[in-house]
Amino acid sequence: VRNRGPWRGLDDLEMATVEYIDWYNNRRLHGELGHIPPAEHEALHAMTHPVTAPLKTS
Secondary structure, eight states, X not given: OTTTSSOSSHHHHHHHHHHHHHHHHHXXXXXXXXXXXXXXXXXXXXXXXXXXXXXXXX
């Protein structure tokens, strides 16, 4: 990585990786999700499908 990439060192590579993951999860527009970011899709899903605890029967 140090000899082949545009990064000056491992710290630069780490920051580039973090920025890419942030973009991938929070800002990219996903065609299969209606051209909205995955994080927005998950938030909409959580609002429309609340999690309920199963009833315990003993």
